[in-house]
Amino acid sequence: MTSIDPQxxxxxxxxxxxxxxxxxxxxxxxxxxxxxxxxxxxLDQGHDAAVLEMPPGRLVMSTDAHVIxxxxxxxxxxxxxSVHGTLNDLAMAGAxxxxxxxxxxxxxxxxxxxxxxxxxxxxxxxxxxxxPVVSGDTKVVEKGKGDGVFITTTGVGVLPEGxxxxxxxxxxxxxxxxxGTIGDHGVAILSKRENLTFETEIQSDSAALHGxxxxxxxxxxxxxxxxxxxxxxxxxxxxxxxxASKVGVMLDExxxxxxxxxxxxxxxxxxxxxxxxxxxxxxxxxEASDADRLLExxxxxxxxxxxxxxGEIVEDTDCMVVMKTGFGGSRVVDWLSGEQxxxxx
Amino acid sequence: MTSIDPQxxxxxxxxxxxxxxxxxxxxxxxxxxxxxxxxxxxLDQGHDAAVLEMPPGRLVMSTDAHVIxxxxxxxxxxxxxSVHGTLNDLAMAGAxxxxxxxxxxxxxxxxxxxxxxxxxxxxxxxxxxxxPVVSGDTKVVEKGKGDGVFITTTGVGVLPEGxxxxxxxxxxxxxxxxxGTIGDHGVAILSKRENLTFETEIQSDSAALHGxxxxxxxxxxxxxxxxxxxxxxxxxxxxxxxxASKVGVMLDExxxxxxxxxxxxxxxxxxxxxxxxxxxxxxxxxEASDADRLLExxxxxxxxxxxxxxGEIVEDTDCMVVMKTGFGGSRVVDWLSGEQxxxxx
Numbered sequence: 001m002t003s004i005d006p007q008x009x010x011x012x013x014x015x016x017x018x019x020x021x022x023x024x025x026x027x028x029x030x031x032x033x034x035x036x037x038x039x040x041x042x043l044d045q046g047h048d049a050a051v052l053e054m055p056p057g058r059l060v061m062s063t064d065a066h067v068i069x070x071x072x073x074x075x076x077x078x079x080x081x082s083v084h085g086t087l088n089d090l091a092m093a094g095a096x097x098x099x100x101x102x103x104x105x106x107x108x109x110x111x112x113x114x115x116x117x118x119x120x121x122x123x124x125x126x127x128x129x130x131x132p133v134v135s136g137d138t139k140v141v142e143k144g145k146g147d148g149v150f151i152t153t154t155g156v157g158v159l160p161e162g163x164x165x166x167x168x169x170x171x172x173x174x175x176x177x178x179x180g181t182i183g184d185h186g187v188a189i190l191s192k193r194e195n196l197t198f199e200t201e202i203q204s205d206s207a208a209l210h211g212x213x214x215x216x217x218x219x220x221x222x223x224x225x226x227x228x229x230x231x232x233x234x235x236x237x238x239x240x241x242x243x244a245s246k247v248g249v250m251l252d253e254x255x256x257x258x259x260x261x262x263x264x265x266x267x268x269x270x271x272x273x274x275x276x277x278x279x280x281x282x283x284x285x286x287e288a289s290d291a292d293r294l295l296e297x298x299x300x301x302x303x304x305x306x307x308x309x310x311g312e313i314v315e316d317t318d319c320m321v322v323m324k325t326g327f328g329g330s331r332v333v334d335w336l337s338g339e340q341x342x343x344x345x
Numbered sequence: 346m347t348s349i350d351p352q353x354x355x356x357x358x359x360x361x362x363x364x365x366x367x368x369x370x371x372x373x374x375x376x377x378x379x380x381x382x383x384x385x386x387x388l389d390q391g392h393d394a395a396v397l398e399m400p401p402g403r404l405v406m407s408t409d410a411h412v413i414x415x416x417x418x419x420x421x422x423x424x425x426x427s428v429h430g431t432l433n434d435l436a437m438a439g440a441x442x443x444x445x446x447x448x449x450x451x452x453x454x455x456x457x458x459x460x461x462x463x464x465x466x467x468x469x470x471x472x473x474x475x476x477p478v479v480s481g482d483t484k485v486v487e488k489g490k491g492d493g494v495f496i497t498t499t500g501v502g503v504l505p506e507g508x509x510x511x512x513x514x515x516x517x518x519x520x521x522x523x524x525g526t527i528g529d530h531g532v533a534i535l536s537k538r539e540n541l542t543f544e545t546e547i548q549s550d551s552a553a554l555h556g557x558x559x560x561x562x563x564x565x566x567x568x569x570x571x572x573x574x575x576x577x578x579x580x581x582x583x584x585x586x587x588x589a590s591k592v593g594v595m596l597d598e599x600x601x602x603x604x605x606x607x608x609x610x611x612x613x614x615x616x617x618x619x620x621x622x623x624x625x626x627x628x629x630x631x632e633a634s635d636a637d638r639l640l641e642x643x644x645x646x647x648x649x650x651x652x653x654x655x656g657e658i659v660e661d662t663d664c665m666v667v668m669k670t671g672f673g674g675s676r677v678v679d680w681l682s683g684e685q686x687x688x689x690x
Contacts (some may be wrong), residue, residue, distance in 0.1 A: 020412075020688075022576025022622070023681030027585070046512060046589055048572075049407035049438040051504055054399070062394035063446035063499055065484045067365075093394040101408035103497045105450070137497075139410045141688065147490040152448045152482075154408055154499035159396055167391060227393075231367025240372070244391055277367070336368030343365075343486065 015110040020140030030138065033116055037123040040132040042099070050134035052099055057158035060095035062086055065152045069343040071118065073192045075185075075204030076279075078151055079122035084208045084279060085230070085345060086153040087129055091210035092226045092282065094165040094217050095157030100126060102153050103137040107146035118149060129208040131155070157210075162221045169224040170245035174313040175291035177284040179212065179298055180205070180306040181257045182234050186276035186341050187265045194269075202261055207280030212301045216284065219297050225285035228278065230345055232336040235274040237283055238321045239335045248316025251323040251333065255310045275336050277344045285313060360455040365485030375483065378461055382468040385477040387444070395479035397444055402503035405440035407431055410497045414688040416463065418537045420530075420549030421624075423496055424467035429553045429624060430575070430690060431498040432474055436555035437571045437627065439510040439562050440502030445471060447498050448482040452491035463494060474553040476500070502555075507566045514569040515590035519658040520636035522629040524557065524643055525550070525651040526602045527579050531621035531686050532610045539614075547606055552625030557646045561629065564642050570630035573623065575690055577681040580619040582628055583666045584680045593661025596668040596678065600655045620681045622689040630658060 018025035035043060042050045066082040076084075083100065090097045102122065106115065126133050133153075184205040191202055209228065217223060225245070229237035234256070238249050258273050266273050280303060286294055291309055298304030311323075321333040363370035380388060387395045411427040421429075428445065435442045447467065451460065471478050478498075529550040536547055554573065562568060570590070574582035579601070583594050603618050611618050625648060631639055636654055643649030656668075666678040 017687045018682075020576075021681065021686075022578075022581050025682075026576075027680075047407075047438055048434040049405045049440065049502075051438060051440075052404050052406065054404045059397050059399045059404075059501065060394045061397065061444060061446055061499075061501060062392075062480050063448045063497070064482045065448040065450050065497065067450055067484045067486050089393040093392055093396060095394065095396075099406060101406055101499050103408045103410040103499075105410050105412055105495055105497075135407050137409045139412045139495075139688075139690075141412050141492060141495075144489065145492040147486060150450055150484075150486075150495065152408070152410065152450075152497035152499075154406075154446050154448075154497075156404065156406060156501060157394075231365075231371075233367075236367050335372075336366065337363075337370075341366075342362045343484075345484075 011113050013112045015106045015108055015112060015140055017108055017140055020138060026138065033119055034136055037119045038133045042132060042134040052134060054098060055158050057160060060090050060093045060157045060159050062089035063152060063154040064089060065150060066345060067150050067343050068345055070192055071148055073204055074188045074201050076206040077118055077121050078149060079118035080125040081206050081279060081345065082151040082153045083122055083125035083129060084206050086155040087131060087208040087210050088228045090155045090157040091213040092228055093159065094163040094226065095159050096214065097131045097155050097157040097210050099132055099134045100153050100155045101135045102133050102151060105146055105150040106138065106140045107148055108140060108143040110148050115149065160217065163217055165223055165226050167225055167227060167241050167244040170241055170247050170285045170313045172247055172313050172315045173288055174224060174285050175288045175309055176249060176311040176313065177291060177294060178308055178310045179282045179304045181259045182278055182281060183258060183262045183266060183273035183276035185279040186344055187262045189344055190341060191265060198261060205278055205280035207303055209280065209282055209303060212303045215297050215301060216294055220286060220290045220294055223284060223286050227283045229281060229283060230277050230279060233275040233277055235333045236336045242319040242321055246319060248314040248319060249311055249321040250314045251311035253323050253325050255308050257306045257308055274333060277341065279345065356458050358457045360451045360453055360457060360485055362453055362485055365483060371483065378464055379481055382464045383478045387477060387479040397479060399443060400503050402505060405435050405438045405502045405504050407434035408497060408499040409434060410495060411690060412495050412688050413690055415537055416493055418549055419533045419546045421551040422463055422466050423494060424463035425470040426551050426624060426690065427496040427498045428467055428470035428474060429551050431500040432476060432553040432555050433573045435500045435502040436558040437573055438504065439508040439571065440504050441559065442476045442500050442502040442555050444477055444479045445498050445500045446480045447478050447496060450491055450495040451483065451485045452493055453485060453488040455493050460494065505562065508562055510568055510571050512570055512572060512586050512589040515586055515592050515630045515658045517592055517658050517660045518633060519569060519630050520633045520654055521594060521656040521658065522636060522639060523653055523655045524627045524649045526604045527623055527626060528603060528607045528611060528618035528621035530624040531689055532607045534689055535686060536610060543606060550623055550625035552648055554625065554627055554648060557648045560642050560646060561639055565631060565635045565639055568629060568631050572628045574626060574628060575622050575624060578620040578622055580678045581681045587664040587666055591664060593659040593664060594656055594666040595659045596656035598668050598670050600653050602651045602653055619678060622686065624690065
């Protein structure tokens with residue numbers, strides 16, 4: 001047992017193998033760092049497992065590993081991202097999130113001060129989202145066998161009665177809505193990675209979308225598809241939906257919102273914003289008759305101000321995504337092949 | 346799109362960065378490897394989130410990262426271990442497991458054949474336990490930024506009415522039961538790591554304990570504490586319980602079952618079996634009057650054949666774990682300090 005002030009240690013120390021060994025060093029790390037910042041009544045039970053009361057409804061469950069590099073980026077860090085990413089997966093099923101777990105894989109030598117910054121950011125994101133982190137785990141790997149910190153979060157939520165959202169539910173004639181500009185997250189990460197500087201810094205759009213989804217589902221429980229276009233971007237997400245629903249998608253290039261500075265960086269680096277990852281945007285596919293109502297709700301929400309109808313679902317046995325371009329032509333928007341931006345989330 | 350038989354690729358290929366990129370290579374990996382082996386009706390929905398009906402009862406949720414090295418060991422591998430580890434965390438709360446998620450962090454260059462072997466083993470463990478893997482995630486990191494594969498599993502289960510098991514619930518006068526021999530897992534891993542060979546190979550005890558726990562809880566719903574002595578071994582688990590319950594523990598050394606070959610390796614390597622990790626054993630603390638009945642139930646189960654009463658809970662404001670030794674003396678069994686066996690789970 002040590003008499004050193006643990007908070008002082010977090011300002012100067014580094015992760016060592018004892019922090020994953022199951023002994024007192026690990027107990028101190030868990031108590032003085034994880035529990036202190038993530039504090040809530042369920043986590044405080046101190047079990048390996050959390051016990052919680054669930055509201056009625058079907059259970060929704062989703063998991064995401066986060067290996068983003070760099071760990072800190074404009075608009076967020078791996079701590080906030082790991083909360084947003086998993087909450088969004090739950091929200092895309094139409095669920096109301098109830099709780100999260102977090103597992104950390106730490107690399108020996110990682111500064112404890114950085115770890116604390118990440119845990120504080122995770123705690124803030126969870127608090128803002130109103131969803132507690134109820135259980136966790138910490139492992140340590142030798143220097144050179146990891147990369148600072150990886151975080152896997154898993155979330156559970158409940159599905160309101162009457163909601164049945166699925167990537168396989170799109171039907172010809174339905175409208176394709178998008179909640180805002182594309183490419184912000186991927187371009188923010190890449191700019192940081194490449195040390196690009198601009199007049200105004202491009203920020204990741206990392207955000208928790210369950211509040212926005214809640215308003216949308218309350219108004220139109222019959223939404224067919226929700227999907228957050230993360231890795232692989234809008235193009236890949238739409239191809240997945242087309243494939244799952246056995247339909248085609250016809251996009252209108254002029255309607256897809258892209259920030260001019262994001263477009264500029266993409267041009268500079270030879271990227272297509274359609275394939276660049278987002279972490280705070282959603283695609284919504286709904287009956288054409290519900291589109292205006294949903295757009296109004298989306299635009300009234302801080303995370304949907306730039307929402308737009310970007311296309312429609314069409315019959316196509318080849319399940320193609322096609323985009324009408326600015327010059328009266330059209331082009332096929334294929335799956336992302338190969339890697340565009342590794343470790344983007 | 347490739348016309349190569351994907352199964353053939355899995356026999357010779359390796360993980361590359363495109364497998365985590367969100368494009369077609371990732372979709373093929375998920376479909377032809379993960380979904381093929383882990384197949385179940387919920388996973389087959391193809392959402393980022395799984396939707397499932399839950400039996401009534403409070404929800405129990407737990408997560409565990411697995412970074413064990415080596416990935417394959419006598420008695421299991423990281424695939425089966427990651428199922429057993431999380432099911433056991435649920436079981437130690439007295440819960441009946443319902444479903445699991447799995448997130449994989451893969452290192453570029455990791456052989457796909459090894460990955461498939463691990464997924465097949467995970468699928469078998471899940472099937473034998475009767476608990477499906479309902480959702481997952483895959484990320485890839487560059488060579489040298491990971492170590493083959495890390496797996497985080499998260500489980501949910503339900504807590505039967507009347508069950509309230511907690512590490513803080515031990516009371517003086519209660520009995521301490523142990524379900525079998527200690528140290529098997531840690532010694533199996535270490536022997537493999539150090540290339541030690543013996544006449545008979547020492548196997549990890551990695552196993553899912555929820556069946557055993559189910560029988561115990563059905564018979565005695567009022568069990569106070571269940572705990573699986575993993576990292577840090579029996580000694581650390583008992584210290585955690587003593588600390589949480591504000592009691593002491595008096596152990597009887599002669600009653601603690603240890604396999605002779607495990608004891609031999611521990612002597613050879615200067616290890617104390619009390620601190621060596623287990624992955625298929627449990628500590629049960631119950632009213633002294635329930636001890637015989639529970640021991641009988643444990644001994645009748647394949648995973649509790651060597652169950653024994655190893656001590657009792659005593660009053661102690663210092664929350665010490667003390668062991669009566671073979672020579673009429675006694676010694677303090679302290680927390681594990683420092684690291685004994687890194688990456689044991």
